[in-house]
Amino acid sequence: MSALTKPADHFPSSDDAKPVLYSSCMSSCSWRVRIALGLKGIPYDIKTDCKSSEYKEVNPMQQVPALCIDGHTLCDSVAIMQYLDETRPQHPLLPQDPYKRAKVLQIVHIICSGIQPLQNTCVLARVGEEESLEWAQHWISRGFDALEKVLSESSGKFCMGDEISMADCCLVPQVFNARRYQINLDLYPTIQRLDHGLGTNTTIRACHPYNQPDYLQK
Numbered sequence: 001m002s003a004l005t006k007p008a009d010h011f012p013s014s015d016d017a018k019p020v021l022y023s024s025c026m027s028s029c030s031w032r033v034r035i036a037l038g039l040k041g042i043p044y045d046i047k048t049d050c051k052s053s054e055y056k057e058v059n060p061m062q063q064v065p066a067l068c069i070d071g072h073t074l075c076d077s078v079a080i081m082q083y084l085d086e087t088r089p090q091h092p093l094l095p096q097d098p099y100k101r102a103k104v105l106q107i108v109h110i111i112c113s114g115i116q117p118l119q120n121t122c123v124l125a126r127v128g129e130e131e132s133l134e135w136a137q138h139w140i141s142r143g144f145d146a147l148e149k150v151l152s153e154s155s156g157k158f159c160m161g162d163e164i165s166m167a168d169c170c171l172v173p174q175v176f177n178a179r180r181y182q183i184n185l186d187l188y189p190t191i192q193r194l195d196h197g198l199g200t201n202t203t204i205r206a207c208h209p210y211n212q213p214d215y216l217q218k
């Protein structure tokens with residue numbers, strides 16, 4: 001039997017093992033989880049060898065991130081952040097108040113369902129080099145038009161009032177992607193203000209792609 005048929009033998013699985021994050025520096029979804037782990041003060045090891053066929057045993061979608069924690073292997077950035085919040089309540093990422101919680105999740109889903117999947121590099125590769133910039137700009141602008149309106153009503157110091165949340169974990173990488181695809185952020189003053197404020201947080205700065213071990217390999 002191939003050893004790979006038993007992923008539990010290959011990936012940290014004991015309850016007390018240090019979590020392992022499968023991450024790629026430029027992946028905005030990995031970046032969200034790095035921020036969540038950082039804000040909660042959870043130490044973790046990082047693995048960046050995510051291209052191999054063996055990695056399919058970790059995440060059947062063969063995409064990052066995946067997090068090995070508490071004897072489990074978790075995939076999908078939002079599911080991972082929710083698990084972290086439910087099992088490690090320190091520095092909560094979702095507000096207790098149902099209305100504020102719904103607003104945070106609205107912002108999370110605008111980014112994680114309404115923007116990022118449409119401008120993901122695998123989608124852009126299918127669209128083709130000639131069309132990809134215009135495609136990415138279209139979907140990011142459409143999403144940012146909505147996000148700016150929502151955030152102009154919900155935000156204080158952070159996306160939802162003055163408490164940092166899962167929405168902020170998602171906003172920072174998405175703004176980076178917007179810059180990457182040459183979106184004029186002056187059109188989005190609230191988004192720009194929040195991103196600027198979050199960029200001064202040292203924990204968040206440590207999660208930036210340029211500070212990741214695989215950055216120089218790119």
Ligand SMILES: O=C(O)/C=C/C(=O)CC(=O)CC(=O)O
Nearest residue numbers: 027028029063064065076077
């Ligand atoms: O875990 C998720 O929520 C989604 C993952 C991806 O779409 C892969 C990925 O990292 C795309 C990206 O942000 O570059």
